[in-house]
Amino acid sequence: MTQHWLFKTEPDAYSIDDLKREKRGSWDGIRNYQARNRLRDDMKIGDLVLIYHSSCAVPAVVGLAKVVSAAKVDPSQFQPSSPFFDAKATADKPRWVMLDIAWQETFAKPLTLKVIKQDPFFADMELVSRGRLSIQYVAAECFNEILRRCR
DNA sequence: GCCAACGTTGGC
DNA sequence: GCCAACGTTGGC
Numbered sequence: 001m002t003q004h005w006l007f008k009t010e011p012d013a014y015s016i017d018d019l020k021r022e023k024r025g026s027w028d029g030i031r032n033y034q035a036r037n038r039l040r041d042d043m044k045i046g047d048l049v050l051i052y053h054s055s056c057a058v059p060a061v062v063g064l065a066k067v068v069s070a071a072k073v074d075p076s077q078f079q080p081s082s083p084f085f086d087a088k089a090t091a092d093k094p095r096w097v098m099l100d101i102a103w104q105e106t107f108a109k110p111l112t113l114k115v116i117k118q119d120p121f122f123a124d125m126e127l128v129s130r131g132r133l134s135i136q137y138v139a140a141e142c143f144n145e146i147l148r149r150c151r
Numbered sequence: 152g153c154c155a156a157c158g159t160t161g162g163c
Numbered sequence: 164g165c166c167a168a169c170g171t172t173g174g175c
Contacts, residue, residue, distance in 0.1 A: 008172095010173090032158075033158085034158090054172085054173060054174085055172080055173050055174080056173095059173080130156095130157095131156080131173070131174075132156070132157065132171085132172050132173070134172085
């Protein structure tokens with residue numbers, strides 16, 4: 001069964017426009033265990049992913065992507081020059097994973113966090129209740145309603 | 152830039 | 164294994 005997700009990204013670092021230009025990209029740099037476990041254990045090829053811009057002027061859901069690979073070792077954990085370097089990760093025991101997503105769509109009408117927070121329909125979203133988690137589940141009904149409003 | 156929320160670390 | 168200290172996230 002296809003599941004629905006929301007990935008946060010800071011547009012200054014990597015935006016929906018960057019993903020569109022590259023067509024697909026590896027979602028690396030996740031350094032939170034719960035987010036990692038979801039990437040590794042719960043996500044399946046074909047799952048749909050809302051892309052959300054955080055830490056910017058207008059935080060909002062801005063586009064749609066699709067999971068196109070299984071989880072795999074995130075090489076940035078081994079690179080001392082990377083901001084995502086983890087000295088405790090080894091080739092034998094890697095800690096962090098990434099997966100690939102492909103751009104699907106950039107929304108005509110991004111749905112802002114402000115609107116999401118104001119609407120009781122979205123009250124149970126992790127975006128509202130667990131703001132800091134970077135890989136979030138999205139219930140099918142919320143996902144469909146977001147798509148409907150953004151297009 | 153502030154600060155609340157919350158995840159991680161490490162001493163005990 | 165508890166919990167205080169500390170670091171990070173991210174909205175405002």
